[in-house]
Amino acid sequence: MQPTDAQLPSRRLAHQLREAITSGELPPGAKLPSERVLAAEHGVARNTAREAIRLLAEEGLVTASHGRGVFVREKRRLLRFGSERYSRTTRESTGLSPYRAEVARQGRTARVECTSITRTVPPVDVAERLGVDPESESVVRRENWYYADDEPVQVGITYIPWEIAGGSVLATSAQMGKGSLYARFEELGHAITTVREEVTARMPTPEETRGLAVPDGVPVLDVLHTGIDQDGRAFEVTRFVMRADLNGLDYRMPVEQ
Amino acid sequence: MQPTDAQLPSRRLAHQLREAITSGELPPGAKLPSERVLAAEHGVARNTAREAIRLLAEEGLVTASHGRGVFVREKRRLLRFGSERYSRTTRESTGLSPYRAEVARQGRTARVECTSITRTVPPVDVAERLGVDPESESVVRRENWYYADDEPVQVGITYIPWEIAGGSVLATSAQMGKGSLYARFEELGHAITTVREEVTARMPTPEETRGLAVPDGVPVLDVLHTGIDQDGRAFEVTRFVMRADLNGLDYRMPVEQ
């Protein structure tokens, strides 16, 4: 398995370091030799050693820490989110929101912050899925930040048609109370019966990199979630942006014949 | 919305270019000024202009093409894969595999190449899901490459317990015939009834970057798919690795009450 351009000094050095990491010689958490030491030992300029490290960081194998050194990235345990997290049984047995239930299950501490609730114009993809006017202030927008052990792991922007949310706690209160969001929807006549989740991945924007403290070489999962009620009506759309090194999705579905 | 470190020359230049791209002044496909021109115009060294471009490439906004220039990345249409692609109805109405059906639907040309069929030791996560011995040569491994208009878009490695595949076409033939893989499983007594898909994202390995021709700043979706039959038995596990700029997943599921 030859790496690309084995004859280039930066690639050769990256290759050697990669081997040391994947073989376990440099285990997760280990500190790499400093850029200056690598350069001297391999007879290259410091910038060349730096380029080698950049390649590894881009692959997600190492992370650099200013003033401390470069370290082999630790394997982080994934928070797994499955479709069963929306079930009423889960909701009622724990009294927790889907997110809190999963984090608690892993013995970690969950925190959710609702940072804003506004009435606004929906993005086109959201308007399409909700079947609302994409040009009027027809939705309530709720922005939620999700933390595990005080580390930010996800952001979720929920859009609810004004027709549904207007006048209810959904449009006014950050606190959702027992059973959380979906219990309130059910009281309003919308029981979540079907979920649709459209998943893709991409590199984070500069804002997301900052807000979620995404390390170099880590993408985000971009999940467009739609909640559909017993009448087939889409009553809520949420765009989740999740650090891909800390989150995974776990879907289990019947196959229609 | 301040970018990080607005006072650094490379970040300032990256910021200006980013604005030009997101505002539409530099539309998808547009060519950026050359590194040397950017450097001269902004009074910085060429390496600094280069660093600005690297930042944008890392975000997935531009791609550099050796000898040609740096271009604003075109928005690519996503191939969308939903769970309904496994249904017998879809299979029988089109006679196509799930992949071919989706690509055809978009008016593109599908090609699937089965590059190897071997009997081997399964990876631990696969063995776990199949309930087979992780230390013996207990599975058939099939490697498939998926193309759309001759561009590689996915790889799938399918593992099937030897107990199920042994002696059948699944263990010997690259061609699956009408109705594809799942029709053959059904003939062997395993009708796909439930699918489980565990999804995460990461940066591609050097091999994947080469094999899938993944551009800079594009992650891959890593999907561990399990096919489960009418008796609740896992009869097949496939690890899909998909270019995230060309593929999306679209799940629609009932919520158990």
Place this chain on the structure above:
DNA sequence: TAGTGGTCTAGACCACCAT
């Protein structure tokens, strides 16, 4: 052949961190 990106050098100074 001219222009582009890709790599490399050998320095310099700054910012951060541990001691």
Place this chain on the structure above:
DNA sequence: TGGTGGTCTAGACCACTAT
């Protein structure tokens, strides 16, 4: 304070693409 990564400079040569 000394060692670390982060950024920048001003060159050089190579590899690729278009003309």
